[in-house]
Amino acid sequence: MQLSKFIISLILISGVGISAQADIHIIPRPEKVEIKKGTYKLTAKTVVISNEPTQKEANYLSEILEKAYGIKPEVRAKGEGIKLVIDPLLKNELGEEGYRLLVQSKSITIEGGTNTGVFYGIQSLRQLLPPEFEFNPDKKKTAVIPLVLITDKPRFPWRAFMLDESRHFKGMKAVKNLLDQMALLKMNIFHWHLTDDQGWRIEIKKYPLLTSIGSFRKDTQAARRSEKREGIPHDGFYTQEQIKEIIAYASERDIQIVPEIEMPGHAMAAIAAYPWLGVLGTTTEVPVTFGKMDDSFNVADPKVYHFLEEILTEVLALFPSKVVHIGGDEVTFETWKNSAMIQALIKKEGLSSPADLQIYFTNRISQFVDSSGHRMMGWNEILGDNVHEWQDDANVQVKQTLAKSAIIQFWKGNLELINKAVSNGYKVVNSYHAQTYLDYNYKTIPLTKAYSFDPIPEGLDPKYDSKILGLGCQMWSEWIPTVQKMNLQIFPRLAAYAEVGWTIKEEKDYSKFLGSLSKLEKRWDLLEINYHKD
Template sequence: MKKDLSLITMSIAALVLTMPFCRAQIIPHPQSIEYGSDLFEIKSGIEIIADLGLHHEAAYLAEFLEKGFGEKSNISKIGNGIILSMEEGLYELYGKEGYQLIINDQSLSIMAATSTGVFYGIQSLKQLFPTDFECGYADKFVAISSVEIIDKPRFSWRAFMLDESRHFMGIEQVKKMLDQMAALKMNTFHWHLTDDQGWRIEIKKYPKLTSKGSVRNDTQVERNSEKRFGKPHEGFYTQVEIKEIITYAKDRHITIVPEIEMPGHAMAAIAAYPWLGSLGTTTQVPETFGKMPDSFNVADAKVVSFLLDVLDEVIALFPGQTIHIGGDEVNYQPWENDETVKEFMAKQNLNSPVDLQIYFTNQVSNYLESAGKRMMGWNEIMGDDIHEEREASDQAVEQKLAASSIVHFWKGDLSLIQKAVMDGYQVVNSNHWDTYLDYTYERLPISKSYAFNPIPEGLEEKYHSKILGTGTQIWTEYTPTIETLERQVFPRLIAYAEVGWTFLENKDFERFQKNLSKYKERLQANQIQFHEEMDQ
């Protein structure tokens, strides 16, 4: 019997219309994206074909598919399915983190020069699936529009900072944030582990840092308020837990940069070991926030030895190249009032407390460099008066910051960035007006987050390569719960992901707003709290 071709055509069309069909836009927006008219059907149990060296990436994709379809995908070296491949020759085109994702009616392939690039290609692929796919999917296939994506990041440093000194969040929340960072192609987790209000990292040589320094008796509820929560706050990470988090981050191509504050923001450590301080009166971890009165006495050789001992354990734990030492908001008054500190400064020909800080900072920088690491610090480490606290007669600073240091700009006139790069320093730009997630949405709306350009206006192009990238920070003084933390971070973190990844000519806030409304569905599916209102 002769078949009716029109009926067959209609049946095929009806089948296509009932297939789960995904043609989502990608956040952060790729360098190039072109859609075709064909469909590729991803079926439950589809095989993953992966080159040697891509086992972790293939397993990561397989886990994603299993969450949705409820069936494992086999990983093979040859065959048909989703193809993951590396080709060294692509490095010139895509660098370390770029990739190409090509989908047509016959095949789906992700190719890059490195496993990192393949991993980021997988993140883009995941956004082509339904937003609730990982929650368990009713159908056994997903139809994805044919597409060709060519992509690479604008900046090599795309960071999110979590302050756990002020409020300890715990291992599961850290992993949750790392998952969100990976989905957004952010590659640096800046982990603020010590400050005045709590010491959160186990140091085996000095157990009181956590037995006493991680516990405060109470916590200030609001800025400039006498109101307290009425209960202790405590918590720290053992070195075993830290290794677990480091491995979790590494599997998601995220480097962890630990921050161990010195010489200021030190009172939790001083409360544990009072001989570390300059005042001699600090015995309790502060329960209030702001600039604290005590600092490490870095004119004392025993104190410096203590800090280098701490760094030895930090160096042994964290495989990344960079260690952040803070260096911000140091209270110089105790040094100025201490005769032994003044004698030390005279002996070392140091004319001011600022010079003493730079002298100490360079000791630390040189020590880290000898261990194969690089020191990073907030931009006070250069000696500039960013808080406008000094008398005109105190402005001259004679010490010069070690050349290998990374300057983390957070405050001051933007001309200080130009000064830093002209002096040869690499800079991460986290200007607080543009990147601090503890600010309200009225003060820092998402439109301002998205508009931030880490390269300051007017900076000569020959210095652009000195700007490594950007970071966004959540300081947790007044975000005591996971819910309040997430609502401050999201959805602004998504905007910063595009700031760090997407080239200026490809940014479009109107498009971003449309895509963000869909991305919020992913946040909901992953039980991420977020701020509901979005400015226009």
């Protein structure tokens, strides 16, 4: 340890640029770093230099500095200080999200081709500072930053974290805290799983029973394959005003929220509220158990399509995101096979199987979503492939072709299914469950395994690399009832997935990631965020 510090000191004294690897502890690891001789001293007198185009970023940075010093810094149009600059020409070099961070002895310059690039430069600056910098405000505080030039951009445009709140509602404070950590780690998609069998968590004005009935369940299964119950009811939902507040909070952190409204399966909370939506006609209460359920939306009933279109109309009007997730996983086809109404529709439309009917249904939803200027996304069952060991092959004989505008979120099945999807023209987000599910314990997915995940599967023809949008990591909450337990599952693996999504493969280094992680963990300690410790 002492020898490495001595070598670094020699390099700094010489003023020679070195690559990202010395004492610059930033997650995700930047693409290129050059360290020079000398330091910049950040004090309470440091000002922010910003013009109107970077006003949002200036306000954000001012709030960070106020946490450190107890007073907001002055924001000026000219002078020396921390300069925020948008240079559209940088988009050619760094894309929409890249940035350049230059620390000199008299000033710091953060520039990007877009506001997002500038915002991410601020996140890297934050990580150059001591973990305790943003805590315990003190006007006399001084932070020393090495003179450095960082040039950085992400490997993938889709770097997502998914939170399931249907099974266990966590609330606005928890969501905002997660958005803060996502922003620090340059993750840009918050995938919000808001509806499922065990709870409907989003207010829909047209259908108030979805929340007055569908957000409440009488009890909760205590463990897998167990008849034991927790013995207490569970409920909670977000009003549209609360969702707008969270959307605005995310937008300030350059995070896009992709809502998920499950269909045609995982719909029993909605069916409990409006029983005519279901196939069985027996669902009148929100389930208290987890797993694959029997009932689903009755896709043979025209009234169900009208209901779903009205739901999506409110959702699409609420969320600025151009992508809406419709789920589409784990439909119980045996229920469809036993429904005379559904079998009549299959015969009428000349369909070959329940999976063929699901594609027919999904295409109708996709057409509606497309017509509103948005794009539909779903789990990879929407392609009609057999991805489950319990599924009868006869149920997944398909003639229909899924709409090409659909984005596929791959979570289960043979990895060859990704090759098949991209070669057929689909964009794919890789969320392979065995490597990205945060509800899995650390024995199943240790930090090393999370870090080693590559969204581009081995053997994929390089001509299809651009079809892989990136990755998602998923926090399913069936067995994760509390925020404390949730954080234990998420952290520190979220940092590993952030680096998977951002850092080019040539710059990834697990041992150096761990060195940077120790600094990040000190921040989590100060924030009282529970995280897993090896």
